[in-house]
Amino acid sequence: MAVKRVRLRDLVERFGGELVGDPDTEIERVATLRNAGPADLSFLANPKYRSELAATRAAAVVIPPAERDATGLPRILAHDSYLHFAKIVAFLNPGAPSIAGIHPTAVVAADARVAPDACIGPHCTVGQGAVIGAGVALGPGCHVGDEASIGDGSRLAARVTVHARCIVGARAVVHSGAVIGADGFGFARDGERWFKIPQIGRVVIGDDVEIGANTTIDRGALDDTVIENDVKLDNQIQVGHNCRIGAHTAIAGCVGIAGSTSIGRNCMIGGAAMISGHLSIADGSVISGGTLIAKSIAKPGHYTGVYPFEENRSWTRNAVWVRNLDALAARVRRLERDGDSAEESS
Amino acid sequence: MAVKRVRLRDLVERFGGELVGDPDTEIERVATLRNAGPADLSFLANPKYRSELAATRAAAVVIPPAERDATGLPRILAHDSYLHFAKIVAFLNPGAPSIAGIHPTAVVAADARVAPDACIGPHCTVGQGAVIGAGVALGPGCHVGDEASIGDGSRLAARVTVHARCIVGARAVVHSGAVIGADGFGFARDGERWFKIPQIGRVVIGDDVEIGANTTIDRGALDDTVIENDVKLDNQIQVGHNCRIGAHTAIAGCVGIAGSTSIGRNCMIGGAAMISGHLSIADGSVISGGTLIAKSIAKPGHYTGVYPFEENRSWTRNAVWVRNLDALAARVRRLERDGDSAEESS
C-alpha cells in the first residue's frame, strides 16, 4: 500500500469541500471510522454510523455538511462525502505502476501489435493479429486470442482470458479468472444427439467497464454480445451469447443472464438474480437480489421475487400451502358464494 | 472468421433440402435475418420472426417448407431449418486448425504419451503417465494431471484443468477455466473441527461432451463422478462428487448439483436450477430455470418452483402472507366449519 503524507489544505485545494479545523493536519492513510488511527483520514456517509464518528481516533474526517457539528475533529465538509472520500482514497493509493515491456516468458505472436508502454506479464500469450493498446497491463498468465484487442489503459489481472476477435475497450479493469468470448451454449437437436451450433459472433466491450473475478461473457452465435460503456460486473456473473448490457448498468455477484437478453442502461441488478433468455429489461430498472426475471420489463421500477425465509419448522408448515394455493383460493371463492346465496335466501 | 464462397446448389448437394430460386446464388457468410448483408445466408426457424424474413437483405435463406412463400429470396426449404442451417454454419466455419506439436514453453512429463498430431499449447503442463489422444488441442495454460487422459479429437480452450487420473472422452470441447477433478467437499466432524475425507475417486467423462467456462466437476470420494456421452454443460456449473449425469442431458449455466445425485438421460435443466444431493432424477425430466429440486423425481415431466416476481411494493405486501399461509388456511377452515354449523343450526 502506497503511503503519502498530505495536509488537509492540499486535499481541499485539489478536491474541494469546506475545511473546518487545522488545515495543516497531516494524514498518511485512509481507514474506516472504527479502525482509523491518528494518521488516518476517515469518512461518514450514512448517519447511522454517527456513534462511530464520535468514537473514532482518526486524524480527520470527510462528512456531509449536515454533520458539521457531529465531531470536533478536523473535517472536510462535502455534499457527497462518500464520493469525495473515494476520490481522496484513489489519490492516496494510485496502485502499483506496471513496468513496460514483454516478459521473456510471454509468448507473443510476431504480428501482434503491442504498444511500447504496455506491460505483458509472465506466461501470457498474445495471438496473431491481436492489438494491445497504450498503457495496457496484462497480469501473469493472461491469454489474448488471435485478432482480439485490448483498449488503451486497460488492466487485466492474473489469468484473464480474452478469446479470438473479442474487443475490450479503453480503461477496462478485468479480474482474475474472467473468461471473455467462450462459445455460447447453442445446440440443435439432431435425433437423440446434439449438434453444436458454431459460435462465430464476438464479445464487444465498451470503455470503462469492470469485469469481476471468474465472470464469464460468451461470444455471440452469429451477432455479437455487447457490453456498453461504464458497465460494472461483479464476480461470478454469467452473460449468455448475444446479450446486450446498457451503459452504466451495475450487476452484483453471481447473477446469470441467459442468451439474447437485452438489459437497459442505468439498471441495478442485485446479487444472484437470474434473467431468462430473449427478454428486454427497461432502462433504469432495479432488480432485487435473488429474483428470477422470466418476462420482459417494459416499465422501469423496482422488481422483486424472493421467497421470505423463516425458521425451518414454520417454513415446512407454510410451504405446503404454496402448492395448494389454487385450492385454497377456490375454498375462499366457495365461502363467498355461500355467503352470497345465504344473503339472497335470507 | 474463415470466409469461403459457395453456391446454393453446392449446399443443397451436400446437405439436402429443396432449392427455390437461382442455384448459382453465391454466399460467403452466415448472419441473422436482421444483420445479414448481400453475401450472407440466413435462416428462419421461429415463425414469430417472419417480419424479419420479409425485411432481410440476405442473399438467401434456409426456411421450413411451410414458409415457402414468405419470401421471394433464393431459399433452401428444410424441415428442421435450424439444424440444417447449423450444419451449413459449421461447414463454412470449420474453426482454426491447431498446429501439431508441443510448444517449447509447455512442460510435459517424460513418460506422458502425447499423440504426434496433438497440439500442446504454450505454458501447458502434462503430468506423468498422462495420455493425450490423436488430434487433441490444449490451449495455452492447460494442466493435465498425472495419469489423466484426454480422448481423441478433444479440444481444451485456454486454462483448463484436468486433475490426476481423470478421464475425458473423445471429441470433448472444454472451455476456459473449467476445473475437472478438484476434491469433492467431504468432511467429517471431529469434535469442533473438520476432518478432511480424502477424495480418491475420479471424474470419468464420456464422448462428445461439452463443458462450459469456469464449470467445475469434482472427483468422487471413493467411487467416480460420471458424465455420460453427449452431455452438454454450460458455464459456471458445479457438479458435486459422485454425481452421474446421463447421456444427452443438457444443463444451462449456473446450475449446481450437490453430491451423489444421479440425473437421468435426455434431461433439460434450466439456468440456475439447483439439485440437492443424493437424489435421483428420471430420464427425460425438464426442470425450469431457478428451481430448487429437493426430492427425487421418479416420473419424467416438467417441474418448476420459482417465486414470481412483481413490483417490489406489491411483493412486500404479498410476501408477508407467505409466512402466514398456514394461519390463513386455518382461518379458511374455521370459516368453513362456522358455515357448516350455521347450516346445521339453520
Added chain:
Amino acid sequence: MAVKRVRLRDLVERFGGELVGDPDTEIERVATLRNAGPADLSFLANPKYRSELAATRAAAVVIPPAERDATGLPRILAHDSYLHFAKIVAFLNPGAPSIAGIHPTAVVAADARVAPDACIGPHCTVGQGAVIGAGVALGPGCHVGDEASIGDGSRLAARVTVHARCIVGARAVVHSGAVIGADGFGFARDGERWFKIPQIGRVVIGDDVEIGANTTIDRGALDDTVIENDVKLDNQIQVGHNCRIGAHTAIAGCVGIAGSTSIGRNCMIGGAAMISGHLSIADGSVISGGTLIAKSIAKPGHYTGVYPFEENRSWTRNAVWVRNLDALAARVRRLERDGDSAEESS
C-alpha cells in the same frame, strides 16, 4: 492412487476400535460397500445402507457397535464409523508428495522468501516480498502477488491466484481457479458515471481452511476480509469485500455472500444460499440450500426460504396466487367480518 497392504490388527492398533474377526485380514484399498472387492475395506455409517452391507464383497468393514451382528465379515466397531473410516482412508492415501524446489519455468521475485522445502510448480509467479512457508506446494500456474504470504504446509492446486498482500494461513487447501484478493465491488455514483472506490484492504485467512475450485474471496475496501480457522468453502462461492466468516463454518457450493456480512462460528450453509450484505448471522446457524437471507439472524436455528417445486402445470395455477395473496387474505378478512356481523345480527 497409493496402494499399501495393511492388516486389520495394524489399523486397530493405530486408530482404535474393537476388532471382530480375523485380525490378519489384509486390505489394500478402500471402497464403497457397493463397489468393494476382496482387497477393500468399506464402511457403514447410515443404517439405511444395511442391505448393501449384507451384499458387499469387501474384505472387511468399519461399522458402528450397534451393527455388530449385521455382518459376518471381519469388522472394526467404532462409535463414529464415518470419521474412523475417513482417518484410515487418509492413512492409506497420503497424497502424492511434492518435490521441493522452484521449477525452472516459475518466475519468483528476487526478494520473495521461499522455504527451502517448498515446491513452486511450473509457470508459477511469486511477487516481490511474498513469503512461501515450509512445505508449501504451489501447483502449475499459481500466482502469489507482492507481499502475499502462504502459511506452512498449505497446498494450492493448479491455477490459484492469491493477490498482493493477502495472507493464507497454515495447512490451507486451495483448489484450482480460486481467486483470493480480487477487488471488492465498490463504486460511487459520480453523476451518471461510476467512480471506482480503490480496494485497499486485504484478505486474511486463518489456518486449516479449505477453499473450493473457482471460489472467489474479494479483498476489503479499507478493512480486511477475514476467514477464520478451519472454515471450509466448497466450489464457486463468492465472498464479498469486508465479510468475516467464523471458525469451523462450512459453506456448500454456489453460495454468494454480499459485502460486509459477518457469519458466525460453526455455521452450516447449504448450496446456492445467498446472504445479503451488511448482515450478521449468529454462531451455529444452519441455512438451507437455496435460501436467500435478507435480514440478520440473531438466534441460532435452522432457517429456510425455498419455493417448493411441483409439476409446471400446477405451479402455474398456484403461483398466480402468490402475487394475489394480500387480496386473498383481504377476502378472508371480509368473510370473517361478514360472519361476525351475521352472528351479531342473528
